[in-house]
Amino acid sequence: MKTMIGVIGGSGLYEIEGLEGAKWQTVETPWGPPSDDVLTGTLNGVKMAFLPRHGRGHVQSPTSINYRANIDALKRLGVTDVFSVSACGSFREEMAPGDFVIVDQFIDRTFAREKSFFGPGCVAHVSVAHPTCPRLGAAARAAAEAAGVTVHDGGTYLAMEGPQFSTLAESKLYREVWGCDVIGMTNMPEAKLAREAELCYASVAMITDYDSWHPDHGEVEITEIIATLMGNADKARDMVARLPALLGPEREDCPHGCDKALEYAILTQPPARNETLVAKLDAVAGRVLNR
Numbered sequence: 001m002k003t004m005i006g007v008i009g010g011s012g013l014y015e016i017e018g019l020e021g022a023k024w025q026t027v028e029t030p031w032g033p034p035s036d037d038v039l040t041g042t043l044n045g046v047k048m049a050f051l052p053r054h055g056r057g058h059v060q061s062p063t064s065i066n067y068r069a070n071i072d073a074l075k076r077l078g079v080t081d082v083f084s085v086s087a088c089g090s091f092r093e094e095m096a097p098g099d100f101v102i103v104d105q106f107i108d109r110t111f112a113r114e115k116s117f118f119g120p121g122c123v124a125h126v127s128v129a130h131p132t133c134p135r136l137g138a139a140a141r142a143a144a145e146a147a148g149v150t151v152h153d154g155g156t157y158l159a160m161e162g163p164q165f166s167t168l169a170e171s172k173l174y175r176e177v178w179g180c181d182v183i184g185m186t187n188m189p190e191a192k193l194a195r196e197a198e199l200c201y202a203s204v205a206m207i208t209d210y211d212s213w214h215p216d217h218g219e220v221e222i223t224e225i226i227a228t229l230m231g232n233a234d235k236a237r238d239m240v241a242r243l244p245a246l247l248g249p250e251r252e253d254c255p256h257g258c259d260k261a262l263e264y265a266i267l268t269q270p271p272a273r274n275e276t277l278v279a280k281l282d283a284v285a286g287r288v289l290n291r
């Protein structure tokens with residue numbers, strides 16, 4: 001099977017460079033419009049698709065992002081492997097602004113978002129015990145290190161609803177009691193939806209600030225975040241450019257089973273399925289619904 005790398009660019013990363021045959025493609029999905037058109041092309045012989053999570057010009061808030069449409073659009077285009085790149089606050093002294101963290105766990109505190117492609121008439125339960133793909137995480141780490149970034153391997157991402165940053169009490173709770181490492185507003189339900197869509201998913205947290213817990217840094221200042229974001233985005237583009245050589249143009253089945261997540265997940269029996277919902281699931285779950 002051919003590899004197609006999908007990159008979801010977070011705050012500060014609204015385009016990538018160097019794609020051969022680059023074109024912005026409009027993708028229609030049954031879940032509504034994605035955040036923006038998708039930039040497609042080829043890099044080192046590997047197909048690529050880039051989607052700015054908030055849209056070019058930063059139009060969508062963490063709550064208004066149509067996460068289902070974004071994941072569906074990437075799947076519909078043929079993406080096999082998704083790298084999420086996000087601006088995050090840090091709960092760890094050693095995870096400093098400018099560093100990248102390869103996230104491998106999440107605590108989902110979001111509450112105002114559509115969290116599943118499935119529902120009445122087609123019920124499915126996938127495992128998200130290990131919500132990221134170790135194979136992609138290793139590639140992201142190698143690519144970021146080659147780009148000269150300080151990388152931390154593994155970390156728990158607290159996904160908050162936003163758009164306001166956390167209170168001091170929340171920041172301390174997430175850090176001291178829940179043991180989280182980074183905080184952001186967008187990786188949930190994105191990671192859960194990627195799993196439902198049988199896409200391998202890795203999350204790279206680009207640290208911009210120390211949230212509000214750090215005694216020497218005070219509260220989160222958006223001006224500081226933006227300054228750090230610009231440097232981080234350059235490093236992220238360098239990292240992304242190195243991914244095709246690491247993954248290669250041909251792909252085996254995922255050794256961790258991300259691409260078979262729906263194998264036994266759908267509980268609704270064929271005669272009881274809702275035809276309208278099943279039709280909407282053509283890209284996401286066609287592999288198992290049409291067999």
Ligand SMILES: CSC[C@H]1O[C@H](OP(=O)(O)O)[C@H](O)[C@@H]1O
Nearest residue numbers: 010011053062086087184185186
């Ligand atoms: C730039 S400050 C907060 C904003 O940045 C992060 O976005 P993303 O995860 O897409 O990089 C964070 O989640 C908030 O949406």
Ligand SMILES: Nc1ncnc2[nH]cnc12
Nearest residue numbers: 087088089183184185211
């Ligand atoms: N401190 C923070 N909290 C939530 N999202 C963020 N994105 C960047 N910094 C953040």
